[in-house]
Amino acid sequence: MEGKLKKLLARLLGLKPEYRVVELSTPRANAPNQAVEADAIATLASHPGFVALQRRLGLFNQSLRTKLISERHTDLASVNFLQAGVYWSGWLDEELKRATTKFTQPHHKVFDEELEAFKALDAQLERVGM
Secondary structure, rough: HHHHHHHHHHHHHOOOOOOOOOOOOHHHHHHHOHHHHHHHHHHHHHOOOHHHHHHHHHHHHHHHHHHHHOOOOOOHHHHHHHHHHHHHHHHHHHHHHHOOOOOOOOOHHHHHHHHHHHHHHHHHHHOOOO
């Protein structure tokens, strides 16, 4: 339905499609599986280095916000530069959070499953008194 609507609007407005050739750095046939790639990215949430980089990005964003709000700016270009920095660092932070929390499960479910397995193993142990 969406494609038909686009074609109808293009025809009514007299727009013609514009095709562009884009050169890719690697062929699509060699591109990794997107599901595997998404799972690999989701594992970054538990990597200490990645967590530290995310924290630095958040601090950088807050630093730019503070400069934007509290300092006096001599020209509009510096304000635009700071606003762009706040926007893009916030966007990057949100994208990283979205990508790394997409497939994660709450940790308490895993802990409960492990606890049940340990209880089952403990029940099978024979204890000898000393």
